[in-house]
Each structure stands twice: as C-alpha cells, then as structure tokens.
Amino acid sequence: xxxxxxxxxxKARRDIKKMDKQEQRLIMSYIIxxxxxxxxxxxxGKALMGNLGHxxxxxVGNYRVLAEIDDGEITIKVVGAGHRKQIxxxx
Numbered sequence: 629x630x631x632x633x634x635x636x637x638x639k640a641r642r643d644i645k646k647m648d649k650q651e652q653r654l655i656m657s658y659i660i661x662x663x664x665x666x667x668x669x670x671x672x673g674k675a676l677m678g679n680l681g682h683x684x685x686x687x688v689g690n691y692r693v694l695a696e697i698d699d700g701e702i703t704i705k706v707v708g709a710g711h712r713k714q715i716x717x718x719x
Contacts, residue, residue, distance in 0.1 A: 634664035640706045658688045
C-alpha cells in the first residue's frame with residue numbers, strides 16, 4: 629500500500645500566509661490530516677479541466693487547495709490555495 633506525501637510549494641506557502649489565521653489553520657489542517665499520508669488522493673479531489681487539467685482541486689469550505697499528483701514519486705504537490713472565486717484565475 630502506497631502512502632502519499634504532501635509537499636507545499638513556495639507559491640502555495642505565500643498564498644496561505646496571506647489568509648486570516650483561522651483560514652490558515654483550516655487549510656493547513658486539511659493538508660496535514662487529509663492529504664499527507666492518504667492512500668488515494670483522487671478520492672477526495674476533483675480533476676480540473678482545460679489548461680488546468682493536470683491539477684486536482686480539494687474543497688475546504690469556501691477555499692480550494694490545488695495540487696499536482698505524482699504517482700511515480702508518490703507525492704501530492706500543493707501548488708496553490710485560495711478563495712474559490714479567485715484561485716482559478718491565479719494559477
């Protein structure tokens with residue numbers, strides 16, 4: 629059984645740092661509890677379409693966590709996080 633490791637990119641760290649403390653805790657706890665150590669990251673996420681088709685979106689309240697799943701290295705690279713109205717324009 630494979631366990632995926634969550635890795636947060638520098639851009640995603642900056643995105644999270646700009647949020648309120650409560651939202652920061654919410655996003656970070658989701659990444660740590662749900663994504664890091666999961667066996668199938670595709671169960672909870674949603675594949676994006678179009679030019680963002682290589683990314684997966686995870687819903688955390690009104691916020692979204694965008695990630696790339698690498699099955700070869702068994703990692704989930706978080707590439708962005710933000711409010712659902714704005715996050716898809718930033719990537």
